[in-house]
Amino acid sequence: MSRLIVVSNRVPAPEPGTPPAGGLAVALSGAMKERGGIWFGWSGRTLPAGQDEPEAPELVESDGVTYGLLDLGERDLDDYYAGFSNRMLWPLFHYRMDLTEFTRVNLGGYYRVNRLFAKQLLPLIQPDDIIWVHDYHLIPLAAELRAAGLQNRIGFFLHIPFPPHDIFTVLPNHADIVRRLAAYDVVGFQTPPDVENFETYVRREGVGRRLPDGRFLVYGRAITVDDFPVGIETQVFATTAASANRHALVRRMRESLEGRKLLIGVDRLDYSKGIAQRIQAYETFLTLDEMWRGRCTYLQVTPKSRGEVPEYVAMEREVAELAGRVNGAHAELDWTPIRYVNRTVSRNTLAGLYRMAHVGLVTPLRDGMNLVAKEYVAAQDPEDPGVLLLSRFAGAACELEGALLTNPYDVDGTAGAIVRALEMPLDERQDRWRRMFERIRDRDVAWWRNNFLEALERPAPEATRPGKIAVVR
Numbered sequence: 001m002s003r004l005i006v007v008s009n010r011v012p013a014p015e016p017g018t019p020p021a022g023g024l025a026v027a028l029s030g031a032m033k034e035r036g037g038i039w040f041g042w043s044g045r046t047l048p049a050g051q052d053e054p055e056a057p058e059l060v061e062s063d064g065v066t067y068g069l070l071d072l073g074e075r076d077l078d079d080y081y082a083g084f085s086n087r088m089l090w091p092l093f094h095y096r097m098d099l100t101e102f103t104r105v106n107l108g109g110y111y112r113v114n115r116l117f118a119k120q121l122l123p124l125i126q127p128d129d130i131i132w133v134h135d136y137h138l139i140p141l142a143a144e145l146r147a148a149g150l151q152n153r154i155g156f157f158l159h160i161p162f163p164p165h166d167i168f169t170v171l172p173n174h175a176d177i178v179r180r181l182a183a184y185d186v187v188g189f190q191t192p193p194d195v196e197n198f199e200t201y202v203r204r205e206g207v208g209r210r211l212p213d214g215r216f217l218v219y220g221r222a223i224t225v226d227d228f229p230v231g232i233e234t235q236v237f238a239t240t241a242a243s244a245n246r247h248a249l250v251r252r253m254r255e256s257l258e259g260r261k262l263l264i265g266v267d268r269l270d271y272s273k274g275i276a277q278r279i280q281a282y283e284t285f286l287t288l289d290e291m292w293r294g295r296c297t298y299l300q301v302t303p304k305s306r307g308e309v310p311e312y313v314a315m316e317r318e319v320a321e322l323a324g325r326v327n328g329a330h331a332e333l334d335w336t337p338i339r340y341v342n343r344t345v346s347r348n349t350l351a352g353l354y355r356m357a358h359v360g361l362v363t364p365l366r367d368g369m370n371l372v373a374k375e376y377v378a379a380q381d382p383e384d385p386g387v388l389l390l391s392r393f394a395g396a397a398c399e400l401e402g403a404l405l406t407n408p409y410d411v412d413g414t415a416g417a418i419v420r421a422l423e424m425p426l427d428e429r430q431d432r433w434r435r436m437f438e439r440i441r442d443r444d445v446a447w448w449r450n451n452f453l454e455a456l457e458r459p460a461p462e463a464t465r466p467g468k469i470a471v472v473r
């Protein structure tokens, strides 16, 4: 078996402890624990002022994994991470053209940091290694590695949606991004609609087509393009949830509910997650149905995220004000309708909270997958499961057909769905839960990893072995 090198912008701290909130780090931690290898990426640290480039990555061994951690300069982080990745690609790929900001400076920083990653990674790569690159921050990485002569198999997985042609072409350098994507051997998306969007793009732009053997010819290279829906460690998570009552914090939470039904939302503070629309739907629900007043509590766990990006700062204020206003308008002396927690909660505690919640509110406006949806299902008590209220615009909706699907832009419709979830009879809840659980049990994080790596390790047919790819600067 070849050695695996995983590359992602976000790498959790190797020391045991709480991993950062974020589905990519969570999904890959499970996969890396099982297979080992090198995990290369940004350390989360900034270089001292005046130093532009790290000399070499810091190498840390932990639990069979070698972490290669790069410190980045402040300017690089501004241009590449906060700038092009999170003010252009992130909003655009989540269908938010109104929030994009394109600048040549940020674009230059994006290519510069990808070149830096390639330069620092190259000395660690051996001829038989396979390389698996993750997410929108690092699309150009394979082209940089190829330009340095690397022949290894390189795969890419996009954790966020791939948008429709009309949206993607808003990106001024869309052609160059897809040309660089073609330097990979395997390109994985979360869902079939993402693959369709990619196919439509290459067809309409006249830069590629699907081949009779199912692969894609893109800019003259034959590559595998497919959907690989990311999963969770389902059985482990279910076991953790079943025994979560051991934790004092989980027990205290249960006691504090005083018999009220719990609704739970868990999201990074991100505009793609639809938190404001969800709070509005909850408020509408409270006014729709008097009988639920004082009989339910909505817990929203929302760790802060990407504080260096102005849209996130604005949103932090907006959501806090909204939650405060709803509580001010509806609270009683002995009842607070919304508990809004602005910090990271450990996944062991989350498992217990999911299990005690009658409704899981997962209502993003757009999401690549959404692991919280799968974790909520995994955590349920099979005898008395809760109901997952899921946005039709989350990637997870393609798989979890037992969920109660909702359109998060339809606040009244979501409010009605909350009533339906709270009043759903036991046999319907069990039937819906069973179908979802079977799916996430069969397609867990190991299934995702193995499926992708099998595609990556499969040698290309001789006749279509990829040639050189030029990097256009």
Ligand SMILES: O=P(O)(O)OC[C@H]1O[C@H](O[C@H]2O[C@H](CO)[C@@H](O)[C@H](O)[C@H]2O)[C@H](O)[C@@H](O)[C@@H]1O
Residues within 6 Å of the ligand: 010, 021, 022, 023, 024, 025, 027, 135, 136, 159, 160, 230, 305, 306, 367, 368, 369, 370, 371
């Ligand atoms: O690294 P950050 O900027 O702090 O952001 C955290 C991560 O957010 C995104 O996660 C995505 O991946 C999940 C797992 O595949 C998926 O379920 C979710 O829908 C995506 O939004 C982002 O894509 C990661 O790169 C970030 O690390």
Ligand SMILES: O=c1ccn([C@@H]2O[C@H](COP(=O)(O)OP(=O)(O)O)[C@@H](O)[C@H]2O)c(=O)[nH]1
Residues within 6 Å of the ligand: 020, 021, 022, 023, 024, 026, 266, 267, 268, 301, 302, 303, 343, 344, 345, 346, 347, 350, 369, 370, 371, 372, 373, 375
């Ligand atoms: O306080 C928190 C909030 C979230 N998470 C985890 O962060 C991940 C979020 O992944 P998801 O795919 O839902 O969204 P993303 O943040 O990656 O967009 C899930 O595994 C959550 O359990 C966590 O550990 N603590």
